Amino acid sequence: MAEKILLKNVGIPGSERLETYRSRGGYRALEKALRELKPSEVTDAVKKSGLRGRGGAGFPTGLKWSFVPKDVPGPRYLCCNADEGEPGTFKDRVILENDPHMLLEGIAISCFALSVVEAFIYIRGEFALGAERLERAVAEAEEAGLLGPNVLGSDFGLKVHVHRGAGSYICGEETALLESLEGKRGLPRLKPPFPASVGLYGRPTVINNVETLSCVPSIVQNGPEWFASIGTKGNTGPKLFAVSGHVERPGVYELPLGVTLRELLFEYAGGIRGGRGLKAVMPGGSSTPVITAEQADVKMDFDSLAAVGSALGSGAVIVMDDATCMVEVALGLTKFYRHESCGQCTPCREGLGWMVRLLEGIEFGRGSTADIDLLLEIASGISGKTLCPMGDAAVIPAQSTIARFRDEYESHVRTGGCPFKSAAGKVE
Numbered sequence: 001m002a003e004k005i006l007l008k009n010v011g012i013p014g015s016e017r018l019e020t021y022r023s024r025g026g027y028r029a030l031e032k033a034l035r036e037l038k039p040s041e042v043t044d045a046v047k048k049s050g051l052r053g054r055g056g057a058g059f060p061t062g063l064k065w066s067f068v069p070k071d072v073p074g075p076r077y078l079c080c081n082a083d084e085g086e087p088g089t090f091k092d093r094v095i096l097e098n099d100p101h102m103l104l105e106g107i108a109i110s111c112f113a114l115s116v117v118e119a120f121i122y123i124r125g126e127f128a129l130g131a132e133r134l135e136r137a138v139a140e141a142e143e144a145g146l147l148g149p150n151v152l153g154s155d156f157g158l159k160v161h162v163h164r165g166a167g168s169y170i171c172g173e174e175t176a177l178l179e180s181l182e183g184k185r186g187l188p189r190l191k192p193p194f195p196a197s198v199g200l201y202g203r204p205t206v207i208n209n210v211e212t213l214s215c216v217p218s219i220v221q222n223g224p225e226w227f228a229s230i231g232t233k234g235n236t237g238p239k240l241f242a243v244s245g246h247v248e249r250p251g252v253y254e255l256p257l258g259v260t261l262r263e264l265l266f267e268y269a270g271g272i273r274g275g276r277g278l279k280a281v282m283p284g285g286s287s288t289p290v291i292t293a294e295q296a297d298v299k300m301d302f303d304s305l306a307a308v309g310s311a312l313g314s315g316a317v318i319v320m321d322d323a324t325c326m327v328e329v330a331l332g333l334t335k336f337y338r339h340e341s342c343g344q345c346t347p348c349r350e351g352l353g354w355m356v357r358l359l360e361g362i363e364f365g366r367g368s369t370a371d372i373d374l375l376l377e378i379a380s381g382i383s384g385k386t387l388c389p390m391g392d393a394a395v396i397p398a399q400s401t402i403a404r405f406r407d408e409y410e411s412h413v414r415t416g417g418c419p420f421k422s423a424a425g426k427v428e
Helices: 018-023 028-036 039-049 061-066 091-098 100-114 128-143 174-181 210-222 224-228 261-268 302-307 326-340 346-363 369-382 390-415
Strands: 077-082 118-123 159-164 205-209 238-245 251-256 278-282 316-321
Touching: 018 100, 018 128, 028 100, 028 210, 039 061, 039 100, 039 210, 039 224, 061 100, 061 205, 077 100, 077 174, 077 210, 091 100, 091 128, 091 210, 091 238, 100 118, 100 128, 100 159, 100 205, 100 210, 118 128, 118 174, 128 159, 174 205, 205 210, 210 224, 238 261, 251 261, 261 278, 261 316, 278 390, 326 346, 326 390, 346 369, 346 390, 369 390
Parallel strands: 077 118, 077 205, 118 159, 238 316
Antiparallel strands: 238 251, 278 316
């Protein structure tokens, strides 16, 4: 894709400043929305564009907006989920640090569509530079009349708050995010009720991801048909792919949804590091099932990856070469999820500890073949049995690596430890 949409300002000197953003067409979409469109027409445009949430679930954005009840008196809120904590995911960070006004314009247009007058950006606490630039961008926009009362001289007003998180992975889950915003412990809520009806402070609330909201200005400015012409049927628009792991050129790449994994890795990310062979990929972050080198021609979109038993997730592409131990991968990620569990649900709190111990036994030569099946049994006792999706996510590294690479697990048991530790040329 020659034309950059989400990354068009990245690399431009001073791209984070209002003056630069406006000189490159920034806030024209907001002006168009306020002067030419009704709120319902903005929502209809987002629906027609086919935009699906970029935070992981891929739910149609316009449809999500329509769930907010229209006949409930009192305030409603929009929350931007900028708590990017999924291992391998760093594409939202690029927007926050390099083009915060694009996000603010998307938030303003979305709030206009939803009749929201107060919005919150919940940003990951470790994103110090992103938070600093975002706060400065809010101040610049307020001073220029692009936020605050009577935006651009209209009857629409909007207050935007930037809230820094405290380093908890679980606060990326939307209801835990709301609890944290309210000043409570970031523990997921039981659903239903869903945030669209009972969200922040008990009010109707829309929660969207940074990349999702950043797509809105281009939809309004260029039209939903233009946006829908990018990508594939049912998977429209540009997508940011955060490529990491064993590739020559890790980074964030903007490509149409539907680009093949092979093209992404070998034409853009430079191929596998050191000329080694491709072994496995987590195509959407650490909570998406691994796929193998034989599946490298899969299209990188929501539906195509689901068809091969994985998921697009957030678009965090974690690449592993042929010297990678898949048991070690599962162990490292399961440790991460055990550490980040909020402890509210017994299956997650207790089960992940057992899974770590079993994986350690297999990796370090103390495991048995029965332990492999016991891992799957414990995983099935966690998945689908917790308040939030973290239980499902946390067991995927072990489940999917056993499903695709069970022979490696069995080899660990037979040889009494990891056969990759002494393998020549292992990439650490």
